Amino acid sequence: MPASWRFDAIGTTWEIVTERPVPGAVRREVTARIDAFDRAWSRFRDDSDVTALARTGGSIPAPEDAVPMLDALAGVSDATGGAVNPLVGASLDALGYDARYSFHDADPVAAPVDWRERLTWQGGRLALTEPAMVDVGALGKGRLVDLVLGILSFTESGDLTVDAGGDLAVRGRPQRIGLEHPFDSHRAVGVWEVTDAALCASAINRRAWPSAAGATLHHVLDARTGQPVRTIAATWAMAPDAMTADAIATALFFDGGPRLAHDWGVEWVRMTTDGRVEWSRGCRADLFVRTTAGPGTAPVSRPNSLER
Template sequence: MTGRGRAVWRFEAIGTRWEIETAEPLDPAARAAASAVIDRFDREWSRFRDDSLIARLARDGGSVPAPADAADMLTAYAALTDATGGAVDPLVGDALAHRGYDATYTLVDRGALAAPGDWRSRLTWDEGVLRLAGPATIDVGALGKGRLVDLVCAALEPWAGGDLVVDAGGDLAVRGPAQRIGLEHPYDPSRAVGVWEVTDAALCASAVNRRAWGERLHHVLDARTGEPVRTIAATWAVASTAMRADAIATALFFRGGEQLAAAWQVAWVRMGTDGTVDWSPGCPAEVFTGSR
């Protein structure tokens, strides 16, 4: 399929819609390489399939071979936890399941459940081994999709010739010509909060209207309480990698996210549930409305 005179490969994976845009159609070997990367990541990190490494740890705890991404992802999680005072925690999976966002998508709320806290005393990674002291459900949703976008982008760059857009449900990486990307209004998909021109970088977004259910429930929980965030509606972040952009898009729902974004040199835009919009100093996005 083609769009705007370019080749577009569309497919579903990890519960979201992907669009990969290139100057020329990707050959079968390139598509196979990208699919293998996605399959490997899903088999290791998905809490929605019972044969993943994460599912094994959730049932039994103990040790499993550490995925190649473990050190980078969990080190970034440590920074998120420190910046947000514990609000972002990779052991939030059981809390999400308790609110209904479980492996079978029951969407039945059984009440708030806080994450165990001090996850680094329970979850360790070294010498090729990932260890969890006791059963618990790891959830890498704060930055995992961004990490996978980076991996798919790296797998396809040899075939794409430096002209590539990898978009996984709004988390995307751009290589080559600049892309103007609309920042979708969380309460009205026909409107945009602004436009951001992205070149050789990644843009990730998070919003409470995505993966929402029941009585004001959604996927962005404060791990300290198990309660959904109520004051922030949507965030957007641009960074050199999609993993960092995804991480900051999550961190911005909590106090301390702005400071981590500054430390990582990540630009951002954020919309509150009251409709106000703010953004990072020097942010190059064109924001249509808002207040500082």
């Protein structure tokens, strides 16, 4: 029987499924790697590297993963016309998704369009010309899934699944994953078989809260306006690694996302807020829509309950 290790970290529930129980030494290595990543990149921690940089600006030794994550974020930002921006932290804070989880919103704040003039990550240094909060939420969880998978793949043989709150990577036996309907968690818009790959999802019903005016706010913002996205409800992307899948799942909320997915060789599905499902050419997900010709757009016809 497979062994399951469940724990909470970085604000979500993790589940690691292996053929045998993960040894204590490996568990400690995984836990230490997650904590190191969190201490470097969490904008919710007073003692993190990015929080220290946000207080004063200037330069600090670049945390591990700065180059691959910020290089990828630069590509996503270019593809989406600046809708994705690693200096979006102040925009999230303004809507109440802050370090205290106050959920007390104020006027929206657009992220600086010249972020690449303000933020640099070369030469082993992470630097800001003035204080700002770096937020790698567009792909950071996917990067951490890859790091954890790397530790486990080095020590564990056989089938392996790392699931961090819906961002998951699979090695070995294929896993059939239900694509949760963003408006009803008991239903699905389809199912996707994942084999030696990563599947990442994002949706506006996760990390959502009411505004003072009564509207629903959520964490997926257009950095150009500081406002939540209102046209796309959920996205799913499959790639060889979770950081790439996570980045594309974010990009798909905006114009330019599908083109970037094509350029990076990523399959995808997304659902609009009016209930239509769109998918990429050659997408192998089994979607519950009225037509299966792709690439295309179709309304959901019969979202079913699914268990992974």
